[in-house]
Amino acid sequence: MTVPAPHPPKPESHIPVLLDEMLTALAPKDGEVFLDGTFGAGGYSKAILQAADCTVYGIDRDPAAIDRADGFNSEFPGRFTILLGRFGDMEALLHSAGVDRLDGVVLDLGVSSPQIDTPGRGFSFRFDGPLDMRMGLDGPTAADIVNGWDAEPLADLIHTYGEERRARQVARAIIAARTEAPITTTQQLAAVIRKVVRPSKDGVDPATRTFQALRIQVNDELGELDRALEAAERLLKPGGRLVVIAFHSLEDRRVKAFMTARSGAGPGVSRHLPVTTAGSAPAPFELPSRKAVKPGDAELRRNPRARSSRLRRAIRTDTPAAGMRAT
Ligand SMILES: C[S@@+](CC[C@H](N)C(=O)[O-])C[C@H]1O[C@@H](n2cnc3c(N)ncnc32)[C@H](O)[C@@H]1O
Structure with a gap:
């Protein structure tokens, strides 16, 4: 007996993961300016725009995601701009839009449900499709x-x-x-x-x-991530928030290593204390916590795809970014 191939789900649906936790970490306030580096289906951008009278720039390398931003301008007039490109190029993309300082950057790494669930994109072996896998x-x-x-x-x-x-x-x-x-x-x-x-x-x-x-x-995912983390360090104002959601351990380890190194949080500091740079060389970030935030049971029941997501956050200090310090 042949087992029929599963029908792909409706590719437009994407349930944002760790949405409340992302908003708590990003803490948007009126008048602030944010980058959503992974616009996807727009779930994060929309939530940030609804949470405060702020401005959001969305980036995605996938033209199909850019199309999903239709309607944002009429819903949030003058507060939202979508940019096609890679988040590793965020500085150039934002400069072209006249922006050079940010209050927050969020990256929700990986592929979106519409990408996975569209057989023609070739991300999933659950449906047959061309072996493509390019996000852009x-x-x-x-x-x-x-x-x-x-x-x-x-x-x-x-x-x-x-x-x-x-x-x-x-x-x-x-x-x-x-x-x-x-x-x-x-x-x-x-x-x-x-x-x-x-x-x-x-x-x-x-x-x-x-x-x-x-x-x-x-998709050069790890190279993109490295470039984005460094660019975020240069773009964020003192007090600016960097929030990254990773889906596999290779990415999460890289985010953790970057945040740990850039907060001066070496080994030997209590895991239970907020990590600051007091007493050591000034560092460009502080960590509110070393621990990653994971989805709770209720979210996992609602959205099993959230299973391996991990959120990490860091807060920009007033120390100049690496490579921009006086020697
Ligand atoms: C997990 S989805 C984001 C979902 C989004 N947070 C939401 O709520 O709808 C990731 C998105 O990031 C995009 N993406 C991944 N890597 C990228 C990169 N290096 N540059 C720009 N976009 C990227 C993908 O095309 C995809 O649309």
Whole structure:
């Protein structure tokens, strides 16, 4: 018996994760200016604009997300601007809109539900679609990597960005399959991976980690994140809030490392105290807490996709940003 392929959900729906927690951390006030670096379906931007009489600039690299901003101008006249581009380029994008200082930056990393649930975008192996995975519609696709890279860099990619223990076997299986015919769809690739990786006990599909690795590479997700964190440090005013929501541990570790390093919070400080730089060299951020905020049970029941989300926040001090200090 063949199991029918699941119908993709209505791709327009996206339930914002950790929404209340994001608003508490960003604490918008009247007259302030914010960047929502990952506009997506606009859930965060809308909530920020409703929370205070403030201004929001939204960035997204996906033209489909930009289309979803239609209507924001009439709903929030003079208070919202959408910008197409990468958040790693936030300084240039904001400068082109005449903005050079911000009271808050929020980044809700990863892909949106409309992206995952649109088979033609190629992010999910739950539906068959072209092996694409580009959030913006530029640059090499996942198919270019899968069909073009040599075995060793392919295995390294799957190991490093997918944290897949059987990365070498997956790379070898991909090379063997593609010598027969190019791998062009999500379900073809998932079938190749499932031949060499067994399902885990918690039911995670064997293809999950390799798909994650490809998506990170196709979209340079970690490079984008590094550039964005540094740009946010330069753009935020003293007292400005940086709020980042990550969905996988590679991103969350990077955010944590950045915030820890830039707040001067070395090891040995109590985990239960707010982290300040008192007594040490001045640092560009303070951490209200070292701990990430996780979704509660009620949110997980409402939105199982929130499962692995982690929110971290930092507050800008008046110390000049790295690279902008007098020597
Ligand atoms: C998780 S969704 C954001 C959802 C949004 N917070 C909401 O409430 O609707 C992430 C969005 O960020 C965008 N994105 C991811 N990386 C990006 C980057 N480097 N530059 C710009 N946009 C990016 C994706 O295209 C996607 O639309």
